[in-house]
Amino acid sequence: MKEASKTTKLIVAAVTVAMILLPLIHSGGSVTAVIGFLVPFVTTVAILAIIAIGLNVQWGYTGIFNFGVVGFFMVGAFVAAIVTKSPADSEFVQYVGGFGDRLAFLPFLDSREWLPFVFGVLAAALASALLALLLALSALRLREDYLAITTIGVAEVLRRVTIEETWLVNGTRGLTGIPRPFAGWFEPNVYRFVFLGLALAMLFLVYLMVERGISSPWGRVLRALREDEDVVAASGKNVFAFKVQGFVLGAAIMGAGGAFFAFQQGAISPETFTHFFGTFIIWAMLVLGGSGNNIGAIVGTFVVWGFWSITLQIQGFKLPVYIVDRISFFRDFVIGALIVIVLLAGPKGLVPERARVSRWLDSRVRELRRQEAATQATATVEPASSPVE
Amino acid sequence: MTAAAQSPAGTAAGQSDAILEVSNLTRVFGGVRAVDDCSFRVRRGTITGLIGPNGAGKTTAFNLISGFLKPTSGTIVFDGERIDGLPPHVIARKGLVRTFQIPKPLGSMTVLENLVLVPMGQEGERIWNAWFRPGRVGQREREIIDRALAVLEFVDLIRLRDEYAANLSGGQKKLLELARTLMAEPKMILLDEPGAGVNRTLMRRLVGYIEELCYERGITMFIIEHDMDLVARLCNPVIVMSEGTHLCEGTPEEVRNNPLVLEAYLGGQYR
Ligand SMILES: Nc1ncnc2c1ncn2[C@@H]1O[C@H](COP(=O)(O)OP(=O)(O)O)[C@@H](O)[C@H]1O
Ligand SMILES: [Mg+2]
Numbered sequence: 001m002k003e004a005s006k007t008t009k010l011i012v013a014a015v016t017v018a019m020i021l022l023p024l025i026h027s028g029g030s031v032t033a034v035i036g037f038l039v040p041f042v043t044t045v046a047i048l049a050i051i052a053i054g055l056n057v058q059w060g061y062t063g064i065f066n067f068g069v070v071g072f073f074m075v076g077a078f079v080a081a082i083v084t085k086s087p088a089d090s091e092f093v094q095y096v097g098g099f100g101d102r103l104a105f106l107p108f109l110d111s112r113e114w115l116p117f118v119f120g121v122l123a124a125a126l127a128s129a130l131l132a133l134l135l136a137l138s139a140l141r142l143r144e145d146y147l148a149i150t151t152i153g154v155a156e157v158l159r160r161v162t163i164e165e166t167w168l169v170n171g172t173r174g175l176t177g178i179p180r181p182f183a184g185w186f187e188p189n190v191y192r193f194v195f196l197g198l199a200l201a202m203l204f205l206v207y208l209m210v211e212r213g214i215s216s217p218w219g220r221v222l223r224a225l226r227e228d229e230d231v232v233a234a235s236g237k238n239v240f241a242f243k244v245q246g247f248v249l250g251a252a253i254m255g256a257g258g259a260f261f262a263f264q265q266g267a268i269s270p271e272t273f274t275h276f277f278g279t280f281i282i283w284a285m286l287v288l289g290g291s292g293n294n295i296g297a298i299v300g301t302f303v304v305w306g307f308w309s310i311t312l313q314i315q316g317f318k319l320p321v322y323i324v325d326r327i328s329f330f331r332d333f334v335i336g337a338l339i340v341i342v343l344l345a346g347p348k349g350l351v352p353e354r355a356r357v358s359r360w361l362d363s364r365v366r367e368l369r370r371q372e373a374a375t376q377a378t379a380t381v382e383p384a385s386s387p388v389e
Numbered sequence: 390m391t392a393a394a395q396s397p398a399g400t401a402a403g404q405s406d407a408i409l410e411v412s413n414l415t416r417v418f419g420g421v422r423a424v425d426d427c428s429f430r431v432r433r434g435t436i437t438g439l440i441g442p443n444g445a446g447k448t449t450a451f452n453l454i455s456g457f458l459k460p461t462s463g464t465i466v467f468d469g470e471r472i473d474g475l476p477p478h479v480i481a482r483k484g485l486v487r488t489f490q491i492p493k494p495l496g497s498m499t500v501l502e503n504l505v506l507v508p509m510g511q512e513g514e515r516i517w518n519a520w521f522r523p524g525r526v527g528q529r530e531r532e533i534i535d536r537a538l539a540v541l542e543f544v545d546l547i548r549l550r551d552e553y554a555a556n557l558s559g560g561q562k563k564l565l566e567l568a569r570t571l572m573a574e575p576k577m578i579l580l581d582e583p584g585a586g587v588n589r590t591l592m593r594r595l596v597g598y599i600e601e602l603c604y605e606r607g608i609t610m611f612i613i614e615h616d617m618d619l620v621a622r623l624c625n626p627v628i629v630m631s632e633g634t635h636l637c638e639g640t641p642e643e644v645r646n647n648p649l650v651l652e653a654y655l656g657g658q659y660r
Contacts, residue, residue, distance in 0.1 A: 212519055212520055213520065216513045216516070216523075217505075217512075217513030217519070217526065218515065218519050220505070220506055221506065221514055223495075224498070227495045227497060230457065230477075231489075231493050232478075233456075233457070233478050234457075234477060234486060235478075235506060235509070236478045236482040236486075236509035236510075237478050237514070238478050245516065249516070355497060357498075360530035360531065360534070361501065361502060361505055364534050365501065365551060
């Protein structure tokens with residue numbers, strides 16, 4: 001993170017220290033309690049960072065203003081849940097799907113423990129991508145502000161549908177008992193770490209794929225059209241097609257993040273997916289961390305979610321009622337204020353966007369610079385022998 | 390329209406060697422007929438000028454030809470194919486590229502990157518190639534970089550290779566616009582006021598580049614320009630637009646001495 005400034009390092013360090021100290025103090029010095037707090041915390045950061053990277057593809061690189069992140073997030077979570085769960089078996093629980101048992105079709109390697117989850121994540125990404133494609137084809141030609149309104153509207157409609165259409169995903173009661181990959185193979189105590197590893201692996205995979213894409217000619221077109229669509233069109237590139245690609249890829253990533261969220265939570269309901277949690281917080285993470293930089297998205301997620309968790313921790317302390325009562329409002333206020341401060345004071349965020357060239361261009365330029373340095377060196381070594389011009 | 394029938398003097402002009410043929414082109418903005426039943430043709434291998442008073446519809450005509458605006462009516466034929474109403478990227482892919490009157494550098498990218506962006510149909514523009522076939526993408530990328538370096542040598546911007554385009558001077562931005570069009574391997578380039586705001590020295594360089602591109606590389610140049618000296622030095626023939634339509638055309642000398650042109654300019658100024 002050589003792009004990160006001193007302030008950034010300081011903030012990250014402060015959050016890290018707080019994340020260790022608060023549970024330590026709260027539990028009266030128990031290391032187990034600290035680990036018990038940190039493991040789910042980092043897991044959640046990894047999952048939300050996936051979604052923040054998805055938003056980064058849309059906003060940070062393509063310049064598309066999606067204010068309905070929660071819609072894609074939620075679709076991913078519910079799709080992953082109904083793909084991996086077993087069928088509904090009680091008259092009080094209704095939902096479509098429940099393919100988990102049938103998807104475990106490999107007769108070896110205990111495939112119920114992992115195969116449905118592979119399909120679950122893929123289906124979540126695909127469903128979210130399809131939703132994005134439909135939205136893109138109908139609304140992406142709209143002006144930026146109209147598109148933002150459309151995305152909010154679609155997210156709200158989806159939330160309403162999950163609430164009202166109880167046959168779909170059990171209405172407001174939501175889905176419980178969502179299975180987890182490999183959970184049957186480990187003790188719960190050990191499994192926490194396994195799942196943390198899975199979430200981090202997914203984050204790493206998503207990070208790599210996006211970085212590879214962005215540091216290629218594909219990413220160059222996206223960054224160009226974020227700056228000036230006319231130049232891209234004049235260069236013979238279909239602006240609309242590229243915008244659709246950026247939007248759909250970002251949505252697919254959000255869907256995959258939603259899948260991991262569903263596995264982690266084990267239980268989800270429409271109420272989980274508020275606009276505040278599912279959209280606003282993600283935006284805060286991205287713009288605070290630095291839109292246009294995937295590391296920034298991850299750092300922003302860590303800091304914002306850290307702050308969130310700190311306020312939750314503080315609520316657990318024996319504090320005057322008037323503080324405890326107000327702290328969640330204070331938290332929302334501070335996160336809102338943070339966004340405003342970042343946007344006004346330094347729109348680049350904690351880890352600003354790198355001026356990135358295609359990795360091939362990058363290496364070629366370095367090669368050229370080396371050559372130039374070499375010729376200059378020889379020129380200064382033997383000035384006498386060079387002919388006067 | 391009878392004006393189009395006037396054939397430019399001097400060169401042996403066959404009608405069939407028109408690379409661009411605009412017929413009865415009209416574009417209406419609300420009540421304003423920015424381009425109004427305008428017809429003309431541009432011959433292959435020429436540096437053709439397009440002049441006319443402010444608001445004559447020249448930029449609008451360029452926008453219509455390059456697909457950035459859709460015509461209200463009329464036809465445009467480029468290299469034997471109808472292109473009116475096609476989207477801009479499709480037209481650019483046919484080898485008809487344009488610059489912008491106000492340069493549009495991609496400021497947060499380096500000069501080299503601005504150029505490397507342009508070539509069409511790059512394998513690496515498909516994300517699965519970027520993911521799964523990096524070798525092929527890298528090879529193509531190196532070819533494109535070498536071409537971009539050659540273009541930068543040509544327009545003498547090579548020393549600014551790694552500079553952010555935002556930091557260029559006004560004149561350098563104009564050169565960057567020209568350089569970007571060259572990366573598209575064009576058959577014809579539309580230049581919208583390349584000389585505006587450019588100092589004398591740079592102007593002389595620009596004239597040299599344009600002539601070399603046309604006479605040595607065979608790229609047809611179609612240039613909107615206000616500076617009559619530049620037009621006289623560079624363009625033949627010159628097409629004059631006034632009030633959205635084709636007024637007349639001829640050699641710079643003929644155009645300069647045409648009373649219609651004088652009246653259009655003066656009339657436009659004193660209305
Ligand atoms: N997008 C637009 N909307 C409305 N009117 C326009 C638009 N573009 C150009 N015009 C009008 O069309 C006329 C021709 O403009 P333009 O093509 O820019 O002229 P020129 O380039 O010859 O100076 C002007 O009257 C201008 O105000
Ligand atoms: Mg103009």
